[in-house]
Amino acid sequence: MLESTENPMAYISKRWESLYDVLCKRDSVFDQMTNLFTLCAAIGHLNGEEKAPIDKKGIFRWSNLNSETDVSILTAMAWDARERDLSILADKKRIMEIACDYAESGMQYLYDNFFEDYMQDGQLLRPEKLDIELNLAQILEGLRQKQSVF
C-alpha cells in the first residue's frame, strides 16, 4: 500500500491494540486514540528511546491529529530527534515515522511500569477497578519531575 506523504498512517504494535481500545473507548480515560498516541510518543521522547512497532497495525491518519496540539508536539519531537534540523518541519511522513517509534517505546514504558501486572492473555482485567487515571497521572508526574514513581 502506498504510503501517502500528505496523510501518513500512524502504526502501533498489534499487541497494544486491546489496550488502546480499552483506554480510548467511550467514557474511558482518553477521548481519542490520538491523545493516547501523542502522550506515549511524548513519554518515549522524554526517555530518549525509539522502537519500531512489531506486527504493525494502522490506527489513524495524520488528518485525525489535532493541528494545534498533536501536530505541534509531534513536530517538535521530530525536530529534536534529528539534530534540530528545521527542514524536517514540513516532512509529515518523517514526523509520523519518528512519532510511531517514540509512541511504541512510550507504551512499552507504561506497560512495564503499570499495565503488566493487570493483564492476562493480552487483555486488561477489570479496567474499571484499576484507577487508571490516578496511576497514569502519577507516572506522568514522576516523569515530568524526571523521577521514577515506582
Place this chain on the structure above:
Amino acid sequence: MSDKVSIDSILGQINDPAIRIMAEHSLKTARKALDMSDYSRKQFVVEELHKILPRALKVRADNETA
C-alpha cells in the same frame, strides 16, 4: 325346517352395530371380488373396507354417546 344354512342371517345377528356393518360389508365385497382375478381380489376387498370404516366408526361413536 329349512336345511339352508345362511351366513347372511348369522351376520345379521351380530350384536354390535359397527361390527355388523363391517362384517356384512366385508362379505358382500368378498363375494363381488371373487369374480375378479386372483391378485386384485384382496386389494379390492381391503380398499372397500377402508371406505366403510368411517361410517362404521361413526355408528359406533353415535352409539357410545347415546
Place this chain on the structure above:
Amino acid sequence: MKLHNIELVNFRQFKDRQTIDIATDSPRNVSVIYGENGRGKTGIFRALMFCLYGDKCLSQDELSGEQKKEGLNLVNEVALKENVGTSVAAQVAMAFSHQGQTFRIVRSIDALMKTDGAIVQSQGSRVELQQTDVTGNTQPIETDPDKITALIQEILNSRLRDYFLFDGERIERLTRNTKERREEVRQGIRALLDLDAMELAIAGLKSLISQIEKEISHKSTGELQRVTTIIADLNAKIEKLENAQELGSQELKRLVHKIHEISELVSENKETADKEKKRQELLKNSQDLKVERDALKREMAGYLSKGAQLVASELIEQLREELELRRHKGELPPNIRKEFVENLLDSERCICGTSLGHDHQQERECLLEFIKKHYTPGLGPESLDLLLSLSRLSSANTGLADQFNRLLTNNKKLGDEILELESKIKLLSDELQEGGTNIDDLIQERKKLEEDKRKLEREMDRQADDIVRAQNEREDLKKKSIVLEKQQSQVNSLVSRRILAEQTLEELEKIYNRFANAAKEKLAEKSTENFARLADDETKKDIKKISIDENYMLDVLNWSGQRRLGEISAGQRQIVSLSFIMALIQVAGNLEVPLFMDTPFGRLSGIHRDHLLDTIPKMASQWILLATDTEFTEVEAHALRQTNAWGKIYELVKEGEGTTRIVERDVHQFTPKRKSIH
C-alpha cells in the same frame, strides 16, 4: 323359485319365437328335453342363465378371461345372415313364481353381422322385470339392471349357478379319486356355501389390520408423550421457581425490616446510640467523599488527554524560541510565496513595475538575496502557523502543570481522608460490637442478615433468569406439541379403526369356524340321507355313510369306519356324487331351484336308475332332464312313466342349417328312437 315357461326369440339355434312350458304341477314336475347331440339342449340352460344373470357363457365352456368377457354369440346366426348390416336382437323371457308371486323377466342382447361375415355383439344386455297380478295382467316393475340382479340374487343365489346343471361327466368327475377332482369338490363346497367369500373377507380384514398397523407405527413416535412430559416438568419447575420468588421477596422484605429494626434498636440503646449515630454519619461522609473522588477522577482523565503537552512542555518552548528567532531575523517566509517571487524573476518584472531583466542585475540580486534569506528549506508558509500553535501551547502549559498538580494533590488528600474515615468507621463498628452484650448480639445478627440479604438477592436474580429460560423453553415445546397432537389424533383415529377391524375379524373368524363346521356336518348328513334313498341294498351293505373331512374332501366310509372311495364301482360312485350334489343344493339353496340334469343314467345300474327316477322328483321341486337319444331309450321312458312324475316332453328338431325347432310331444305317446342303451 318355480319355473313356468321359457320363451326364446332368435336365441342361439332357436330361430324366431319358441316357447317351452315347464312342468310345475306336483307330482308331475319332470320335464324332458329330448334331442340328438348338438341340437341345443344346453342351449335351453344357456337361455336360463342369460335371462337370470346376463351370462353370455357357461363355466363348462371354459373360456379365458377375454373370451369370457366377450361371451359366445347368442343371436341366431341365420337371422343375422338374413339381416346383414342390421342389428338383430336375441331375447329370452322367463316366467316364474316365488313365494306366491308371479314374475316375468325379459332380457335381450343385440348383434350385427357385417358384410364380411364378422359378428359384432353388444357388451351389455337390456333387462326388464315384470310382475303378473291376480287378474293376469303383467306390468313392468323394475328396469334398473343392478336392482334386478339384487332381486334375483335374493330368490336364487348366483353362486349356485354352476350347480343347476349336472351332466353325467361332471357327476362322474366329482368322486374320481384324483387330486384335481377332490380339489374341485372342495372348491365347489366352499363356493356354494360362501366359505371362499368368508375366507377372502377374513384375509382382507387381516390385510387391512396390517396396513393400519403399519400406518400407526409410522405416525406414532412417542414424541408427543415425551414433549408433554417435559412441558409438565417445566410447568412444575416454573411454578416452583415462582413460589420460591414469592417466598424470596417476602423473606427479603423481612430481612430489610429486621435490619432496619436492629439498626433502630442499636440506635435506641443509650450506651451505643451516639456511637451508632456517629457511625452512620461517618458512613455518609465516606460516601460523599467517594462521589467527590469519582468526579475528580473524571477531571483527571480530561487532563491526561493533554498529558503530552505537559511532558513535552520544555521541548515545545525550545522550538518556539527557535522559530521566534528566525522570525525576528526575518528568515521566516513572508506572506509572499516563494513561487510568486521566482515567477517575478522569470518574467523580469516586478509588481511595482520595476524591470527585473538581466540588465538590472542589482534588483535581481536583491530578490535572490531575499529568497535565500527568507525561504529556508523546512520553513514553509505553515511555519508561521506552527509558531502560533506553539505559542498558544506554551502559554496554556503554564496553567496546565499547576492544575495537574492540584488534581493530584486533591486526589491524594481525598484518598487519605477516605481511608481515615474508613478506619474510624471500623473502629466504631468494632467498639459497638464489643460493648454491651445485647448490642453485640444485635450487631452480629445484623451483619449476618446483611450477608443473607446479599445472598438472597443474588439467588433471586438467578431464579429470575431460570424462570425466563424455562418459560421460553416451554413456549417452544408447546408449539411443537400442537404439531404432535395433530399427529397423535391421527394415530388415535387409526387405532380405533384397527380395533374395529380386529373385532370384526374376531367375529368373522368365529362365525366362519362355526358355520364351516355346521355346513360340513350338514352336508355329510344330507349326503348320507340322499345316498340311503338312492343306493341299492347291495351298495348299502358296503357303504354306511358319506363323510366330508376338514379339507372338504369327499369320502365314503364302510361299516367299520374305513374309507372306501377308491374301491367302489363307477356306478356306485355316481350315486355318491349325486347324493352329494343334491346335498349341496339342499344345504345351499334349499332345493327350490329347478334341477337341470344332462342324463345321468349312463353308468347307473338298473336299480340305481330306478331309484334316481323315483327319488329325484320327490326331492327337487322341478326336474328338467336333458336327454340324448342314446341315453333316453324306451327303457328309461317306461321307467319314468311309472313314477307318474313325468309332466312334459319337448323334442328338439333340426329345421335347417343352424336352426332348431322345439316341438312338444305327448308324454304318454312319445317313443324314443332307441329301444335301450345297450
